[in-house]
Amino acid sequence: MQDRPIAFIGGGNMAQAILTGLLAAKFAPSNMLVCAPTLATRKALTTKFSLNVSEGNCDAITFADVIFIAVKPKLVETVASELKQAMKLAEKQPLIISLAAGVTTAQLQKYFGDKSHVFAAMPNLPSAVGQGLTGVVAGKNCDTNSIRLVDELLSCCGKTLWLKDERQMPAIVASAGSAPAYFFLFLEAMIASAQKLGLSYQDAKTAALQSGMGALTMAAQSPLSVVELKEQVTSPNGTTHQALASFADNNLKLVVEQAMHAAAKKAASY
Numbered sequence: 547m548q549d550r551p552i553a554f555i556g557g558g559n560m561a562q563a564i565l566t567g568l569l570a571a572k573f574a575p576s577n578m579l580v581c582a583p584t585l586a587t588r589k590a591l592t593t594k595f596s597l598n599v600s601e602g603n604c605d606a607i608t609f610a611d612v613i614f615i616a617v618k619p620k621l622v623e624t625v626a627s628e629l630k631q632a633m634k635l636a637e638k639q640p641l642i643i644s645l646a647a648g649v650t651t652a653q654l655q656k657y658f659g660d661k662s663h664v665f666a667a668m669p670n671l672p673s674a675v676g677q678g679l680t681g682v683v684a685g686k687n688c689d690t691n692s693i694r695l696v697d698e699l700l701s702c703c704g705k706t707l708w709l710k711d712e713r714q715m716p717a718i719v720a721s722a723g724s725a726p727a728y729f730f731l732f733l734e735a736m737i738a739s740a741q742k743l744g745l746s747y748q749d750a751k752t753a754a755l756q757s758g759m760g761a762l763t764m765a766a767q768s769p770l771s772v773v774e775l776k777e778q779v780t781s782p783n784g785t786t787h788q789a790l791a792s793f794a795d796n797n798l799k800l801v802v803e804q805a806m807h808a809a810a811k812k813a814a815s816y
């Protein structure tokens with residue numbers, strides 16, 4: 547699998563996160579092509595990863611048999627019409643894996659043609675460190691072998707979640723695609739508060755990060771529920787109780803619910 551030629555349309559944040567995950571899983575940079583319109587991006591990518599770059603998206607068709615679409619959702623249709631032409635000329639049906647939020651397999655099938663082999667995937671940024679979560683749905687023409695291949699590829703970047711019902715995709719966008727940003731925001735707020743309480747930036751960051759990593763590791767490994775773990779931290783009328791009461795007064799759960807609904811609603815709007 548590691549010697550398969552793979553191309554990316556778009557070389558931004560998400561393409562680079564998946565690339566980093568694949569390279570860490572021993573994919574050869576010489577088997578990777580990134581098609582990016584801006585010279586600065588192409589130069590940065592060659593310097594950082596020593597892989598192939600091209601200004602023209604259609605080079606992806608001759609180069610690869612797996613193509614990640616890593617442009618903004620609104621650009622997928624435009625990019626697809628370019629690639630569709632090249633696919634016709636080359637008489638090739640590469641596997642198309644869209645990373646675009648909210649773009650469905652039915653839309654992809656329409657953009658790339660009825661015979662195309664499309665996957666709608668929703669990864670997240672921790673793919674770069676092998677800790678990603680990718681929700682994924684296969685289009686109607688994808689056979690067992692291509693599903694297995696896509697699963698193996700995405701698994702190089704973390705966990706995969708194959709959705710039985712594509713209507714769940716906005717929920718995956720809200721709870722995985724966008725979610726790393728919620729944790730970064732929470733860390734940002736904790737670091738700033740710890741500084742106000744007297745810690746240096748570095749100590750505040752260490753305290754927040756180590757507590758976060760410790761809590762997430764426990765939540766992943768413990769047989770106890772997150773509610774039970776939370777109770778283990780909370781002494782009756784102690785310090786944690788005061789903090790949690792303040793969160794409750796400010797309706798943190800509702801704040802989170804509203805934020806995730808807003809993300810899901812946006813995903814369903816593309």
Ligand SMILES: NC(=O)C1=CN([C@@H]2O[C@H](COP(=O)(O)OP(=O)(O)OC[C@H]3O[C@@H](n4cnc5c(N)ncnc54)[C@H](O)[C@@H]3O)[C@@H](O)[C@H]2O)C=CC1
Nearest residue numbers: 556557558559560616617618619645646647669670671723
């Ligand atoms: N950033 C994230 O955490 C996640 C992003 N995604 C999805 O990944 C896709 C890309 O997002 P990001 O990487 O964050 O955006 P980005 O803005 O970092 O990267 C997009 C890249 O596409 C390039 N581009 C623009 N027009 C192009 C064209 N016609 N042909 C080829 N390349 C073109 C841009 O130069 C840019 O480098 C989006 O659809 C987004 O929904 C999905 C999950 C997580």
Ligand SMILES: O=C(O)[C@@H]1CCC=N1
Nearest residue numbers: 646647719723724725
């Ligand atoms: O913010 C966005 O639209 C993209 C999709 C999920 C994460 N980033």
